Amino acid sequence: MSVHLRAEGLACAVGNRVILRDLRLDVREGETIGIVGPNGCGKSTLLRVLAGLRAPTAGHVHVGGVRLHGLGSRQRARKVALVAQEQDLPADLLAGEVVALGLTPYRSPWNGVGPRERAAVAAALAEVGLADLADRPVEQLSGGERRRVLLARGLVQRTPLLLLDEPTNHLDVRHQLHLMRLVRRLGRTVVLALHDLTLAATCDRVLVLHEGRALPLAPPGEALAPAVVSAVFGVDAIPIRHPVTGDTHLLITPLHPESAP
Amino acid sequence: MSSVQLASPRSSPAHTVTGASWGGRRLRAPLAFFLVTLALLASLVVSTAFGAESLPPATVLDVLVRRATDGPVADLAYDTIVWQLRVPRALLAALVGAGLALAGAGMQTLVRNPLADPYLLGVSSGASVGATAVITSGLFAGAGALTLSGGALIGALGAAxxxxxxxxxxxxxxxxxxxxxGTVLGSAFSAIASFLVFRSPDPAVAQSVLFWLLGSLAGAEWHQLVIPAITVGVVAAAMLAGSGWLDALASGSDTAASVGVPVRAVRVGLFVLLAVLVGVLVAVSGGIGFVGLVVPHAARLLVGARHRVLLPASAMCGALFLLWVDVVTRVLVRPTEIPLSVVSGLIGAPAFLVLLGRRRYRFGGEG
Known part of the structure; x- marks a missing residue:
C-alpha cells in the first residue's frame, strides 16, 4: 500500500513553546492510526498541523504526495477533514444543518442545500445512528449525540483522510466500540487522538507522544508494551489475553494511595 | 475485542422526532417571508398616516396613487406631508432598520457572541467624535449638514x-x-467626545453628541436615501453570496477551516463590510440602539440560523421594527419627537430579555 500521509522533521509550537519536535510519520492508505499520550502532550496540536489548520514551525506534511500547507483551503478540505474536540455550536442550528457544513468544500457559498446534499446528510447521520435527529436543534442534543453529529459532519466531507480528535469523548462504551468499528469500515485513512488505551489497541498502528517527541509508529502490542506505558503514563500495565476473543488487553494496576498524581 | 459483534446502536424512542425529515423548517421560512413582506409593504403605506398630524389612510393612499400614476396633485399640503416628508422618512427608517439588523447578524457571527451589536467596533462613538470635531473646529458653519455627516463617517471608519x-x-x-x-476603544472614543463637549461653549456640540448617541430620522429627504440604499444593497448581496461560509464561521474557526473556508479572508471581508455599512448608517441616522442586537435573535427564532435565510429575515424584520419605532417617536408625545433609541430601547430591552431567557446561550470565545 502506498503512503498516504507523511510527515518529516515536523515541529509544532503553541505560542513560543515548542511542544513537539522532529516528528516523523508514514501512514499507509486505509490504515487506522491511534495517537496516545498524557494530557498536554500535543495530540490536538499535532492533529491541527496534520489537518493543515496550523502551520508547523519546521518540517512538512504530505498528503497523497502533495504538500498540504501549500494547498488552498478548499482543495485542502477535499483531501483532509478534521473533527476537532467539542465546540460550542450556534444554538439555533439543526443537527442536519451542522452535518451539511461538511459539504462546504463542494458547493458555492451562495448556494442552498439541494436534494442530493440532503440525502448525503441523511446517510451520514444514519451511519452514526442518528438518522431521526436531523431536525433537532443541536442545543437539545446530549454530549454524546453532539459528538456523533460532528463525526457525521466529518464523514459527509468524504475526504480520503479523516482526522478525529478524541472522538469517543462523551460516548457510552457501546457507542465507543461502534465508532471504532465504523471508522475501520470506512475504507479511509483515519488518524484518531485517543485517551483510552484499550481503544487505541484496536488501531492498526499506534503513535505514542512522550516529552515532546513521538515514538516510532508501531503495532499496538509493541507501541503499548508495559514498559512504554509505564514510562509515558507513569502507571503499571499488565497485558492480559481476552478469554473469548484472544486479543491482548492492558490491565492497568491502580495507583498506590501515597503515590503523587 | 475487535471481533465482538455489536448490534448497530438504535436511537431510543425519545429520539423520535415530531414532524417531517430535516427541512421542516424550510416550509416555515417561505411563509414567514411572505407574511413579513406583506406586513412591510402595508406598514410603509399605513405608517405615513401617523405623525404630528394624523391623516386618514384614504388620503395617504390617494396621494400615493396619484404619484404612482403621474396623476394631477389634488391637495398640495397633503402631497407635501406624505410624499416629501413622510414617505422618504419611512423608507429611510426601513433602510436603516434593515441595515442595522443585517449588521447585527453579521457582527454576532464575526465575534460568535449573542451580545454583539453593530456598534461593537467603536463605530458610533467614533462617529460622535468625528461629528463633534467638525462642529468644534467651526467647519460646520460653512458647509452644513453634509460636512457633519462626512465627519461622522470619517470618525466611524477611523474607529473601525x-x-x-x-x-x-x-x-x-x-x-x-x-x-x-472594540469595547475598549469604544469607551476611549466616548471619552474623547465627552471631552470635546466639555471644552466647547457651543450648545450645538452637546446637541450633536446626543444625536449621535440616540439617533434620529427627522428631516429625511429623498436624496438622502441614495447612499444608504446602495450601501445596504451591496453589503447584503455580498453577505448573502458568502452565506455558506458565514454558517461555517459561526460554528467556530476550526470547523470553518476544516471544511475549506478561508477563515482569515472571510473575517477581514466581513469586518470591512460591517464597518462601511454601520459607518454609513450612523452618518445618516446616528446611533440607534437595540435594533441590531435584538432583531437577529428574533429572526433566528423565525427561520433558523442558516445565514441564507437569516440575513434576509433579519433585514426585513429590522425594517419593519424601525419603521414602527419611528412612528411611535412621532406620535407618543405630540408634537415633540422622542429620540429613536429611547423607544427602541423601551421595546428592545424587554424583548431581548425574553429571547435570552428562553434558551441557553453559550458565549463565543477565542479562536
Whole structure:
C-alpha cells in the first residue's frame, strides 16, 4: 500500500513553546492510526498541523504526495477533514444543518442545500445512528449525540483522510466500540487522538507522544508494551489475553494511595 | 475485542422526532417571508398616516396613487406631508432598520457572541467624535449638514480601522480579541467626545453628541436615501453570496477551516463590510440602539440560523421594527419627537430579555 500521509522533521509550537519536535510519520492508505499520550502532550496540536489548520514551525506534511500547507483551503478540505474536540455550536442550528457544513468544500457559498446534499446528510447521520435527529436543534442534543453529529459532519466531507480528535469523548462504551468499528469500515485513512488505551489497541498502528517527541509508529502490542506505558503514563500495565476473543488487553494496576498524581 | 459483534446502536424512542425529515423548517421560512413582506409593504403605506398630524389612510393612499400614476396633485399640503416628508422618512427608517439588523447578524457571527451589536467596533462613538470635531473646529458653519455627516463617517471608519489594526497586530481578528478591542476603544472614543463637549461653549456640540448617541430620522429627504440604499444593497448581496461560509464561521474557526473556508479572508471581508455599512448608517441616522442586537435573535427564532435565510429575515424584520419605532417617536408625545433609541430601547430591552431567557446561550470565545 502506498503512503498516504507523511510527515518529516515536523515541529509544532503553541505560542513560543515548542511542544513537539522532529516528528516523523508514514501512514499507509486505509490504515487506522491511534495517537496516545498524557494530557498536554500535543495530540490536538499535532492533529491541527496534520489537518493543515496550523502551520508547523519546521518540517512538512504530505498528503497523497502533495504538500498540504501549500494547498488552498478548499482543495485542502477535499483531501483532509478534521473533527476537532467539542465546540460550542450556534444554538439555533439543526443537527442536519451542522452535518451539511461538511459539504462546504463542494458547493458555492451562495448556494442552498439541494436534494442530493440532503440525502448525503441523511446517510451520514444514519451511519452514526442518528438518522431521526436531523431536525433537532443541536442545543437539545446530549454530549454524546453532539459528538456523533460532528463525526457525521466529518464523514459527509468524504475526504480520503479523516482526522478525529478524541472522538469517543462523551460516548457510552457501546457507542465507543461502534465508532471504532465504523471508522475501520470506512475504507479511509483515519488518524484518531485517543485517551483510552484499550481503544487505541484496536488501531492498526499506534503513535505514542512522550516529552515532546513521538515514538516510532508501531503495532499496538509493541507501541503499548508495559514498559512504554509505564514510562509515558507513569502507571503499571499488565497485558492480559481476552478469554473469548484472544486479543491482548492492558490491565492497568491502580495507583498506590501515597503515590503523587 | 475487535471481533465482538455489536448490534448497530438504535436511537431510543425519545429520539423520535415530531414532524417531517430535516427541512421542516424550510416550509416555515417561505411563509414567514411572505407574511413579513406583506406586513412591510402595508406598514410603509399605513405608517405615513401617523405623525404630528394624523391623516386618514384614504388620503395617504390617494396621494400615493396619484404619484404612482403621474396623476394631477389634488391637495398640495397633503402631497407635501406624505410624499416629501413622510414617505422618504419611512423608507429611510426601513433602510436603516434593515441595515442595522443585517449588521447585527453579521457582527454576532464575526465575534460568535449573542451580545454583539453593530456598534461593537467603536463605530458610533467614533462617529460622535468625528461629528463633534467638525462642529468644534467651526467647519460646520460653512458647509452644513453634509460636512457633519462626512465627519461622522470619517470618525466611524477611523474607529473601525483602529480596532482592525490593533486587533490584527495583537494576534488576529479572533472573536474575543475583537470584542475586547472594540469595547475598549469604544469607551476611549466616548471619552474623547465627552471631552470635546466639555471644552466647547457651543450648545450645538452637546446637541450633536446626543444625536449621535440616540439617533434620529427627522428631516429625511429623498436624496438622502441614495447612499444608504446602495450601501445596504451591496453589503447584503455580498453577505448573502458568502452565506455558506458565514454558517461555517459561526460554528467556530476550526470547523470553518476544516471544511475549506478561508477563515482569515472571510473575517477581514466581513469586518470591512460591517464597518462601511454601520459607518454609513450612523452618518445618516446616528446611533440607534437595540435594533441590531435584538432583531437577529428574533429572526433566528423565525427561520433558523442558516445565514441564507437569516440575513434576509433579519433585514426585513429590522425594517419593519424601525419603521414602527419611528412612528411611535412621532406620535407618543405630540408634537415633540422622542429620540429613536429611547423607544427602541423601551421595546428592545424587554424583548431581548425574553429571547435570552428562553434558551441557553453559550458565549463565543477565542479562536
Amino acid at each position: 480601522a483602529l480596532v482592525f489594526v490593533i486587533a490584527a497586530a495583537q494576534g488576529g481578528l479572533t472573536p474575543l480579541r475583537l470584542v475586547l478591542t
